[in-house]
Amino acid sequence: MIRANGLTKKYGDKTVVDDLSFEVKPGTVTGFLGPNGAGKSTTMRMLLGLDAPTRGTATLGGRAYAGHTAPLTEVGALLEARSVHPGRSARNHLISLALTHGIPGSRVDHVLDLAGITEVAGKRVKGFSLGMGQRLGIAAALLGDPATVILDEPVNGLDPEGVLWIRNLLKSLAAQGRTVLVSSHLMSEMALTADHLVIIGRGKLLADTTVDSFVREAGAGAVKVVTPSATELAALLAGPSVTVTSESPGTLDVRGTDAEQIGRTAAAHGIPLYELTPRAASLEQAFMDLTRDSVEYNTTVISETSVKGHAA
Secondary structure, X not given: OEXXXXXXXXXXXXXXXXXXXXXXXXXXXXXXXXXXXXXHHHHHHHHOOOOOOOEEEEEEOOEOHHHOOOHHHOEEXXXXXXXXXXXXXXXXXXXHHHHOOOOOHHHHHHHHHHOOOHHHOOOEHHHOOHHHHHHHHHHXXXXXXXXXXXXXXXXXXXXXXXXXXXXXXXXXXXXXXXXEEEEOOOHHHHHHXXXXXXXXXXXXXEEEEEHHHHHHHOXXXXXXXXXXXXXXXXHHHOEOOEEEEEEEOOEEEEEOXXXXXXXXXHHHOOOOOOEEEEEOOOHXXXXXXXXXXXXXXXXXXXXXXXXXXXXX
């Protein structure tokens, strides 16, 4: 189990992680989510003893990382896939790690095969693509057959086959009773992979719940409306708790009300509807709604019209 208790990290006057407490239990894949600048990487570094917290404690399997006599056999981590000597081959990199813990060479061969990089095991790491580097980093994280696995953005640089491999790997590790904490900006992938979520924003805990509960509590999602009177209907529906957007002419995306109310409003004003389709809330939309006030940089949605106008 991973346990963070009141973790706080300050750099001068800036608080990056603010009194953060959560638990990651064995047998589940826990997604660690947050906008850029939320403090995810700093938190992971504190969990692994790479950064000292200003206040609070972090334990993995009941001990601080430094308290484990053979940490690779207790905790496997990938924070930076490129933290490998570029002149070493993949196999030699893993062998050097294995020798520090008395891990047999057979285990090196096993994780090379597990990561799908046996064929390039003799090549120097400096020639690896980002995806191959990620696979090597994951192989290193699993080298000691650890009970706890912490991975920061493991799907970066992976092709679709690699993303599927990661998804199945994480699920299988959790099914074996291991504790799995993984960060990612790919909400669609987290929706398919994670069982539980820990979401932070500006260093504070925003949510600690299951994926299903989080999406369900986010609301009914959106309603797709297709009508030749989109502008008129949008004006009638818009309000303090209702947002209406349009991705294409004649099509509305309505949030904050349901299909029944939209249908009644359209009927009352003689507006024809060609389509009225409720769409379930997605993890991505629920995450965006929760973290809207916690993003480090606010961006403006760019429409096709604005792009063409700028080009002109």
